[in-house]
Amino acid sequence: VWVIVINGVLFGLWHSSNLLAGQAINATLNQMVFAVGMGMLFAAVYLYTQSIAVTMVVHFLLDVFSFSYANGNFLMASPDDIGWVETWILLIVVVAVALFLVTGKRKLAIQKSLVY
Numbered sequence: 001v002w003v004i005v006i007n008g009v010l011f012g013l014w015h016s017s018n019l020l021a022g023q024a025i026n027a028t029l030n031q032m033v034f035a036v037g038m039g040m041l042f043a044a045v046y047l048y049t050q051s052i053a054v055t056m057v058v059h060f061l062l063d064v065f066s067f068s069y070a071n072g073n074f075l076m077a078s079p080d081d082i083g084w085v086e087t088w089i090l091l092i093v094v095v096a097v098a099l100f101l102v103t104g105k106r107k108l109a110i111q112k113s114l115v116y
Helices: 002-019 024-049 050-069 080-099 105-113
Strands: none
Touching: 002 024, 002 080, 024 050, 024 080, 024 105
């Protein structure tokens, strides 16, 4: 579990680099919160599937969807209150899915498939 939490935090921190591109602080914080959850999910999916290709395709599709939603603008607009509520709800859902993937019988399957 700790490995996916650490991965999520690092993935979220990595998205702080969007500040350097001129993205608003509020928008970047919102993106970082969402990225923490997605980083946890990506780590869990990788551990479960042993394939980085799955996470790469999902990240690509997420970016395509995000950029098309923003009319091709690479910088996020500052979220309003509803945008923050949506982000927190998404965070809870993706963290729950990530934790589900690395616990119980799925944890045993992951442990058996790991190559040391």
